[in-house]
Amino acid sequence: MSKAVYWMQDDCLRPGPGLPSVYVFDTEKLLKEKWSLKRIGFIYECLLELDVEIRKGNPVEQVALFAQSHGASRIITLETPDPRLQSQQKELARGFTLQVELPEPFVELKGRIDLKRFSRYWQRAQGPAMRP
Amino acid sequence: MRVQFASRNDLEAYLRTMFPDAEGGLSPLRGGNAAANRVLEAFDAGKYAATRNFLNGTVSRLSAYLRHGVLTLAGVRRHLLHKHRNLDRFLKFVQELAWRDYWQRVYAAEPDSIWHSAESLKTGRPESHYAAQLPADIQNANTGLACMDAFVTELKTTGYLHNHARMWFAAYVVHFCRIRWQAGAAFFLSHLLDGDPASNNLSWQWVASTFSSKPYIFNKENLEHYSSGTLCANCPSRKQCPFDATYEDLSERLFPHV
Numbered sequence: 001m002s003k004a005v006y007w008m009q010d011d012c013l014r015p016g017p018g019l020p021s022v023y024v025f026d027t028e029k030l031l032k033e034k035w036s037l038k039r040i041g042f043i044y045e046c047l048l049e050l051d052v053e054i055r056k057g058n059p060v061e062q063v064a065l066f067a068q069s070h071g072a073s074r075i076i077t078l079e080t081p082d083p084r085l086q087s088q089q090k091e092l093a094r095g096f097t098l099q100v101e102l103p104e105p106f107v108e109l110k111g112r113i114d115l116k117r118f119s120r121y122w123q124r125a126q127g128p129a130m131r132p
Numbered sequence: 133m134r135v136q137f138a139s140r141n142d143l144e145a146y147l148r149t150m151f152p153d154a155e156g157g158l159s160p161l162r163g164g165n166a167a168a169n170r171v172l173e174a175f176d177a178g179k180y181a182a183t184r185n186f187l188n189g190t191v192s193r194l195s196a197y198l199r200h201g202v203l204t205l206a207g208v209r210r211h212l213l214h215k216h217r218n219l220d221r222f223l224k225f226v227q228e229l230a231w232r233d234y235w236q237r238v239y240a241a242e243p244d245s246i247w248h249s250a251e252s253l254k255t256g257r258p259e260s261h262y263a264a265q266l267p268a269d270i271q272n273a274n275t276g277l278a279c280m281d282a283f284v285t286e287l288k289t290t291g292y293l294h295n296h297a298r299m300w301f302a303a304y305v306v307h308f309c310r311i312r313w314q315a316g317a318a319f320f321l322s323h324l325l326d327g328d329p330a331s332n333n334l335s336w337q338w339v340a341s342t343f344s345s346k347p348y349i350f351n352k353e354n355l356e357h358y359s360s361g362t363l364c365a366n367c368p369s370r371k372q373c374p375f376d377a378t379y380e381d382l383s384e385r386l387f388p389h390v
């Protein structure tokens with residue numbers, strides 16, 4: 001198998017798959033969304049407990065540089081609903097093999113789920129959520 | 133970036149130089165798995181259902197760890213199950229965890245819509261009647277309303293607010309001040325340690341009525357009760373409290389065209 005690195009994103013600050021790992025503070029996003037220092041500090045403290053290289057700048061560039069520095073052609077990351085991260089993933093997929101893994105779900109629900117209101121979702125989710 | 137720090141002050145000073153545009157300092161709430169597990173161990177889930185609506189009631193305070201995946205919803209559920217064998221007594225808490233899952237699913241279904249109203253307002257007014265910006269007096273905790281000023285101060289120093297405080301504040305901004313929910317949501321996201329486009333924006337929409345069948349409002353009696361009177365007692369505006377009315381009167385005043 002070709003060499004791989006792990007891109008840790010901000011909704012999965014926990015131990016990854018045991019590969020060389022990188023986290024990138026997306027400086028443009030932080031500026032645009034006016035992130036206060038306490039938000040950045042909270043994430044930073046989470047990262048300090050993990051085996052991960054911390055970078056800042058443009059995530060696409062930084063992840064690519066990190067992968068190259070490890071001679072890796074594969075990047076593993078987790079699925080995210082965040083459209084900005086999704087488009088960054090797409091960009092990286094042009095130069096690398098991108099492997100997007102699914103995080104563990106809260107409840108496993110099969111088929112179409114009506115999301116119009118919480119009550120409709122809960123009708124389906126309550127059983128599996130409460131089951132021992 | 134650096135990973136060795138002599139102290140938390142050292143870390144804060146370093147982050148200031150690396151992120152010079154970021155406002156304020158560190159929160160007293162700490163990041164990391166060790167801190168997350170301490171918070172999880174300290175949480176008395178048995179008290180949650182009966183007291184969670186009170187500002188001084190028992191809530192988990194796990195939100196920032198869940199938002200950033202330090203802990204997962206599935207992991208917290210497993211922890212409870214392991215400790216208590218079954219979840220029957222914790223229905224309310226599991227249901228609140230499910231709210232997070234629900235909002236994430238709504239977000240994932242339409243990621244690009246997260247800053248758009250999902251439905252039309254049920255307030256009898258068009259969106260154009262709502263101001264686009266959050267005024268400085270609100271952002272600077274300078275409204276003269278002890279409750280709202282306390283919430284903003286707490287939000288800015290700790291990055292956390294109790295769920296009820298979030299609801300009251302959002303209702304104040306959207307319905308009493310008639311400001312677009314997006315302005316309040318953006319303000320929250322810059323400060324909340326658990327700031328999450330899904331839970332945050334969709335909760336703002338739930339209050340605003342663009343993701344619910346009616347607007348959420350509160351009155352003074354409700355706020356005074358669930359804050360155990362602490363906020364109203366010394367409020368400089370207590371003689372002209374804008375929330376001191378029945379729900380019928382408030383609805384008529386705020387939504388005369390409904």
Ligand SMILES: Cc1cc2nc3c(=O)[nH]c(=O)nc-3n(C[C@H](O)[C@H](O)[C@H](O)COP(=O)(O)OP(=O)(O)OC[C@H]3O[C@@H](n4cnc5c(N)ncnc54)[C@H](O)[C@@H]3O)c2cc1C
Pocket residue numbers: 184191192193194195196198199228229230231232233235293294295296298299302320324326327328329331332333335336339
């Ligand atoms: C206007 C407004 C904005 C909000 N913004 C956010 C946000 O940015 N991020 C966020 O995580 N929550 C948000 N919430 C939901 C809720 O207020 C917080 O999740 C909760 O207060 C966090 O405190 P806790 O961990 O002690 O919660 P607990 O009551 O102990 O609940 C346990 C966990 O369940 C989840 N949860 C509980 N209530 C909700 C809810 N109504 N919606 C979604 N998840 C919930 C959270 O992950 C929480 O940590 C918002 C609510 C409102 C009204």
